[in-house]
Structure formats: C-alpha cells, structure tokens
Amino acid sequence: MQFKHILVIADPQDKQQMALAWAKSLANDQKLKLHVVAFCYEATKGLGKKLSDEQKQALKKNAISQRAVWLDKTLSKTALPGTVSSDTVWTRDIGKWVKSYCESNRCDLIVKTGHRTETMFYTPTDWHVMRNGHSPVLLVAEKRWRRKQTVMVSLDLGSRSKTKKSLNQTLINAAITMANEMQLPLHVAYSLPISPMLKDLGIIDKDKELAKAHKKLVPKILDMAGDYALPEENIHIKVGEPHLVIPSLASEFGAALMVIGTVGRKGLKAKLMGNTAESTLSLLKTNVLVLQPD
Secondary structure, rough: EEEEEEEEEEEEOOOOOOHHHHHHHHHHOOOOEEEEEEOOOOOHHHHHHOOOOOEEEEEHHHHHHHHHHHHHHHHHHOOOOOOOEEEEEEOOHHHHHHHHHHHHHOOOOOOOOOOOOEEEEOOHHHHHHHHOOOOOOEEOOOOOOOOEEEEEEEEOOOOHHHHHHHHHHHHHHHHHHHHHHHHOEEEEEEOOOHHHHHHHHOOOOOHHHHHHHHHHHHHHHHHHOOOOOOOOOHHEEEEHHHHHHHHHHHHHHEEEEEEEEEOOOOOOHHHHHHHHHEEEEOOOEEEEEEOOOO
C-alpha cells in the first residue's frame, strides 16, 4: 500500500487534531499530496421568513470565512510535509462530497477522526465516508486503549465469494505494510461462526470445530502472508459474532491499528441490518483502517 494522495478531513471538535497528526506521520518519508478539507453547514430552512435570502447568504459566507480562518491557523501549527492544499466546503452531506472528490481525484487514503455512534434511522458521517466506494478510510480513535503494541487485521475466511477472498488478501497486504511502517508485530483475527443453539444442544462440539478451523485456516493465512514472517501464535481464531470477537481480541492484544474490510450495504437494509465492519467499529477503541473490495 503506497500513499501518493491523502484526503484529510479536519475536525474542529478534535482538539488534538489526530487526523492531521496521522497524515503527517504517513507523509514524513514520502513525497505525496495532502488535501485538507474542513466542512461547515448551518441549516436555514427552519428559520422560515425570519431571514431574507441576502441574510442567509451572509450567514453562509460568514460561516465559511470563520471555518477557513480556523483551518489556516490549524495547518500553520501542524506544518504538514509534501504538497499541501486545503479547502473549506459548505455542505450538509459530507459523505456525498467525499465520494465525488474520490471519483474526480485518485485518492489513496481518507483520514478523519472517528465518531462511532449510531441509532437505527440515523447513519453517521463515518459510515457514509466508509461507503465512498473508491478509497480506504483511516478512522482515528477519539478514545483509545492505553496499551498499544500490535497491528491487527480481521479476515472473513468463511466466505467462498471471490470478492471476499480478494478483499482478504488486500487486507492482509495492507496490514503487513502498516505493521512494517509502524514497526509493530502483526496479529490476525478471525471469528468462527457456530450456531449457539446447536452448540448448547451438544450437536456441535466447539473445541472440535476450533481445532478443525486451526488445522485448515492457519496454513491458508500463512500462505496469504507470503514472505512476511507471521508467527502462528499471532493467528487468533475464536468462536463468536465478529462484532464482539474482533474488539475483544483487539483489546487483549493491544491493537494500535485495526485493519478491517467492508462491502458496504446500502439503503434501509444497511440501517436495519448493519455491516460487520460498522458494528465492530462501535466497540473498538483504536485507530481503524477500513478497506473495500477493489
């Protein structure tokens, strides 16, 4: 994974500007283009006849101006390397703007501070940005685990889908790159799906299924890792739902970065059923790199 063009979403709510700090660390040893964007929006429809069109335009202009001043000050403090450009955008639909930007520009990575809350009929900006359909997304954690010593990648090894298999290889390649860049050991996580009902009825022996999975999957994972020296003890297969197993393993082994994949459902189906990656995100307290199929 090589970064030549990174889109950074600057967030005034992030007092430490961790997204910019991450972009700076990724850019230190590379010649790349950084485009930093700050968004602003003020709903005026609810004000009805209280404001004239001229007043609404003045409000918009003032909001953009204030956000642009903030962004300029923030960038001057951060001193980003490489070629840096910036923009202040008025929009209520950040996800749509990001998707449009990625369609028009060859963007290798999107970096933003993660805000991981969700209700049934409200999909946060994070989810929309993740579903941009073009570029990997690095969500920088607001609240993090204290112990950080590994890079962890979550694989979906139970699917026969060519898309999922290809995504698994993309994920492990990206995780190896990040582990090397961060000089941290790599760990691989997989949640083995077993029916709780069949397990409780004694129809399925959990220990036997785990042993079979280890025998079958460990060689496959080592083969996917290629020349990277991945210790077998760094491969973790655990029974349970992915959105519970993955955060548990990430916490246990102190993941500084979690690499996960998403195929991104759309519409009402996505809101009601969710996506494994998105359900997992709500419980993770670490930085997360989200990749989509090529």
